[in-house]
Amino acid sequence: MLIESVAALRARQAELSELWAGLERRVLVCAGTGCVAGGALEVHAALTQATEESALDVSLELSSCADRDGPGGTLLVESGCHGFCELGPLVHILPDDILYTRVRPKDAAAIVEKTLGAGEVIDRLLYKDPVSKEPRQGHGEMGFYAHQKRVVLARCGEVSPASLDSYLATGGFCALATALDTLTPEEVLREVEQSGLRGRGGGGFSTGRKWRSALRAREARPDSRLHVICNGDEGDPGAFMDRSIMEGDPFAVLEGMALGAFALGSTRGYIYVRHEYPLAVRRLERAIAVLRDAGLLGERILGCDFSFDLELTRGGGAFVCGESSALMRSIEGKPGEPRAKYTHSTDRGLFDEPTVLNNVETWALVPYIVDHGAAHFAAIGTERSPGTKAFSLVGKVNNTGLVEVPMGTTLRRIIFEIGGGIQKGRAFKAVQTGGPSGGCLPAEKLDLPVDFDTLTAAGSMMGSGGMIVMDERTCMVDVAKYFIDFLMGESCGKCVPCREGLGQLSSLLAQVTRGEGSESLLSKVESLAETMELASLCALGRSAPNPVLSTLAYFRDEYLQHIEKQRCPAGVCKALVTYRITEACTGCEACRKACPVGAITGEKKVLHVIDDALCTRCGACEAVCAFDAVLVE
Amino acid sequence: MNHDFSELEGILARYPKAPASLVMLLQDIQEAYNYLPCEALQQVADELKVPHSQVFSVATFYKVFSLTPKGRTIVRVCKGTACHVRGAQLITDECERLLGLRPGETADDLEFTLEVVNCVGACAMAPVVVVGEKYHGAVKPNRVRKVLGVKRC
Numbered sequence: 001m002l003i004e005s006v007a008a009l010r011a012r013q014a015e016l017s018e019l020w021a022g023l024e025r026r027v028l029v030c031a032g033t034g035c036v037a038g039g040a041l042e043v044h045a046a047l048t049q050a051t052e053e054s055a056l057d058v059s060l061e062l063s064s065c066a067d068r069d070g071p072g073g074t075l076l077v078e079s080g081c082h083g084f085c086e087l088g089p090l091v092h093i094l095p096d097d098i099l100y101t102r103v104r105p106k107d108a109a110a111i112v113e114k115t116l117g118a119g120e121v122i123d124r125l126l127y128k129d130p131v132s133k134e135p136r137q138g139h140g141e142m143g144f145y146a147h148q149k150r151v152v153l154a155r156c157g158e159v160s161p162a163s164l165d166s167y168l169a170t171g172g173f174c175a176l177a178t179a180l181d182t183l184t185p186e187e188v189l190r191e192v193e194q195s196g197l198r199g200r201g202g203g204g205f206s207t208g209r210k211w212r213s214a215l216r217a218r219e220a221r222p223d224s225r226l227h228v229i230c231n232g233d234e235g236d237p238g239a240f241m242d243r244s245i246m247e248g249d250p251f252a253v254l255e256g257m258a259l260g261a262f263a264l265g266s267t268r269g270y271i272y273v274r275h276e277y278p279l280a281v282r283r284l285e286r287a288i289a290v291l292r293d294a295g296l297l298g299e300r301i302l303g304c305d306f307s308f309d310l311e312l313t314r315g316g317g318a319f320v321c322g323e324s325s326a327l328m329r330s331i332e333g334k335p336g337e338p339r340a341k342y343t344h345s346t347d348r349g350l351f352d353e354p355t356v357l358n359n360v361e362t363w364a365l366v367p368y369i370v371d372h373g374a375a376h377f378a379a380i381g382t383e384r385s386p387g388t389k390a391f392s393l394v395g396k397v398n399n400t401g402l403v404e405v406p407m408g409t410t411l412r413r414i415i416f417e418i419g420g421g422i423q424k425g426r427a428f429k430a431v432q433t434g435g436p437s438g439g440c441l442p443a444e445k446l447d448l449p450v451d452f453d454t455l456t457a458a459g460s461m462m463g464s465g466g467m468i469v470m471d472e473r474t475c476m477v478d479v480a481k482y483f484i485d486f487l488m489g490e491s492c493g494k495c496v497p498c499r500e501g502l503g504q505l506s507s508l509l510a511q512v513t514r515g516e517g518s519e520s521l522l523s524k525v526e527s528l529a530e531t532m533e534l535a536s537l538c539a540l541g542r543s544a545p546n547p548v549l550s551t552l553a554y555f556r557d558e559y560l561q562h563i564e565k566q567r568c569p570a571g572v573c574k575a576l577v578t579y580r581i582t583e584a585c586t587g588c589e590a591c592r593k594a595c596p597v598g599a600i601t602g603e604k605k606v607l608h609v610i611d612d613a614l615c616t617r618c619g620a621c622e623a624v625c626a627f628d629a630v631l632v633e
Numbered sequence: 634m635n636h637d638f639s640e641l642e643g644i645l646a647r648y649p650k651a652p653a654s655l656v657m658l659l660q661d662i663q664e665a666y667n668y669l670p671c672e673a674l675q676q677v678a679d680e681l682k683v684p685h686s687q688v689f690s691v692a693t694f695y696k697v698f699s700l701t702p703k704g705r706t707i708v709r710v711c712k713g714t715a716c717h718v719r720g721a722q723l724i725t726d727e728c729e730r731l732l733g734l735r736p737g738e739t740a741d742d743l744e745f746t747l748e749v750v751n752c753v754g755a756c757a758m759a760p761v762v763v764v765g766e767k768y769h770g771a772v773k774p775n776r777v778r779k780v781l782g783v784k785r786c
Contacts (some may be wrong), residue, residue: 033753033755033768034755034757034758034770035772036768037755037758037767037768037769038758038770051659085755085756085757085758086757088758233705235751235752236752237712237713237714237715237716237717237751237752238713238714238715238752238753238756239752239754239756240754240755240756240757243754253714274696275660276752276753276754277754278749313656313657314656314657314660315695315697316656316659316660316693316694316695316696316697316698317693317696317697317750318695318696330656331653332653333651333652333653333654333657333683333691334652334655334656334687334691335655335690335691335694335695336694336695337694338701392715392756392757393758394714394715394756395714395715395718395719395759396718396719396758400715400756400757400759401757403756406660432714435714466714467712467754468715468718470718474718479714479717479718482714482717483714486712486751490751492694512735580695592775594775596727596774596775596778616726616730617722618723618726618727618730618774618775619723619728619775620723620773620775622775623774623775624773624775
């Protein structure tokens with residue numbers, strides 16, 4: 001449906017907001033990648049069928065609620081990621097605030113009959129507190145949600161990402177409407193500058209300043225065009241905030257880009273999404289098509305003198321393309337090799353023209369800032385890092401998933417209050433932030449506030465927001481080697497320090513994991529790391545040694561144990577560990593059956609034995625043992 | 634390998650005939666044929682008027698492209714950090730053993746290709762194995778055989 005003017009948009013927003021407010025109930029089936037993998041689409045289909053067979057007044061789209069006589073009714077939709085991926089598929093019922101976890105299609109009939117029909121809560125589907133084992137009814141009773149502040153994720157899990165109507169009903173495009181009829185481009189730009197917003201992709205560079213320099217560069221070259229780009233090449237392993245935003249609230253990203261284009265006088269935008277995120281690609285492509293039909297993208301948007309369109313480019317599976325200059329080469333159809341930083345992309349970026357490239361989360365925050373004002377945004381978080389930040393909290397933590405907190409929240413609060421502590425009651429060892437360019441922080445750093453500058457000072461970095469929690473069963477040498485090997489595979493090979501340095505670092509660390517070498521090997525590692533930091537061409541190479549340096553700084557003893565005592569205290573490095581069955585064994589035969597190479601012998605109710613010569617250290621026995629009788633040391 | 638290249642015309646028509654379309658075009662060709670046939674690369678170079686060397690350089694830079702045919706089922710073991718700390722290496726080893734393939738290799742009968750990928754962004758379900766289009770979460774070494782649906786060893 002074409003919306004022809006700002007006034008028409010506002011009228012439509014008002015109409016939809018009223019429908020939204022009149023809804024008696026909303027049933028949200030999480031359709032993020034995690035829950036879809038767990039069968040969320042089948043759950044949605046089963047719920048749809050069960051409601052059709054019931055006498056309940058249920059609609060699948062917001063607009064169809066308008067057809068009925070009175071207000072009210074229930075809206076049943078597939079929503080974006082609710083964030084609590086660990087226990088998916090999730091079904092959230094509002095305003096009752098009932099969260100059902102691990103829902104199966106066969107539960108649909110009970111949910112419709114008991115909860116939607118009779119208002120009863122089904123206890124067995126509720127989340128159980130990991131410590132007290134008590135059931136928790138909804139977000140309000142769960143530490144995971146209660147300690148969060150959702151700004152950029154506010155709509156993820158609340159609305160259907162496919163529905164422009166829901167986006168409009170929840171304040172979507174208010175910012176663009178205000179910009180088009182009451183603000184000048186300069187005022188929008190100043191709002192972003194004054195908000196103090198810093199880029200959420202990792203570097204933490206001031207967004208306002210970036211926009212301003214691109215604008216100046218363009219004014220200096222009147223014949224050039226200015227491009228806006230959204231970097232959706234979320235390559236940091238262990239991070240999926242951007243994926244969830246693109247999948248859960250695609251319109252917010254696109255509205256943010258349109259606002260940026262308005263402020264900067266750009267008519268052309270690009271959104272670059274990694275091909276490993278097929279669902280994000282599909283949802284964004286659809287959202288772009290919907291906006292074109294509605295007249296919110298394209299020529300003369302809302303009948304105003306502002307034209308802007310954008311195209312989606314899929315990445316090709318290269319981590320280095322997350323680097324801005326490499327990403328631009330990739331959009332140009334070339335290999336994604338970065339270039340030296342003395343030329344800024346704001347000056348000469350895509351097609352050698354002024355370019356503003358921001359991360360998904362950054363763009364998605366722009367409508368919020370324009371809507372609520374710079375001062376409101378700046379009041380959240382800390383003085384130098386205003387606003388909130390989304391993190392993917394994963395690894396050995398009880399509640400894994402997507403979280404958003406004000407900047408300045410401590411690591412302890414995120415990991416223990418929101419994350420619910422470490423799995424299996426084990427001890428916390430380290431938290432890795434900042435992806436392959438970041439570092440590992442030990443327990444004594446848990447009370448650090450999380451913001452751009454504090455994390456950098458501690459030897460890690462904010463990065464895009466991956467937060468990987470490690471426990472006593474994680475080997476820090478192995479983690480360092482993991483990141484180095486990761487980067488070795490991803491180095492584009494253009495400059496020597498990065499290409500050769502990573503290869504050498506990897507082989508030195510491999511020696512440590514085999515218990516070889518001496519302490520002088522560690523000083524070799526350090527001097528190599530220093531050279532790479534100084535001499536590499538782009539940020540990938542310059543920051544590559546961070547995981548090694550931070551683990552050496554905080555966990556040097558663990559390196560020394562490998563080298564001097566040929567011991568891996570965490571029981572990870574295969575060359576240094578043996579698997580043994582302890583007296584706790586009940587002789588249940590589970591491990592004997594699970595062992596893929598037949599290395600375990602033993603009869604029922606008799607202590608089992610592992611033949612070390614045959615054992616491949618695959619871990620199958622430990623995984624199946626219900627009595628913790630398999631000892632890895 | 635002989636192909637029917639009639640589909641290629643359709644793919645070429647999807648994008649403007651400009652060098653900037655190169656990566657997108659190759660992605661669609663990869664999707665259609667499961668690899669980049671040499672004949673297709675030549676035709677792309679001619680149509681877009683870019684040097685063959687540049688097409689080759691792009692085709693070998695990005696991981697998504699393959700110059701040899703991939704298997705009908707692609708097994709992707711995620712090796713993101715979250716999967717790594719939850720034991721992805723053990724899962725990779727078990728996949729290698731069961732399929733008799735090293736990461737990046739394709740079986741002679743073109744049934745399977747084994748790949749180790751950086752991060753599929755499903756970190757909360759770690760460790761993750763994607764078989765074809767289906768995501769499997771919280772995979773343990775002893776479940777790999779079932780996840781892959783293989784009998785052979």
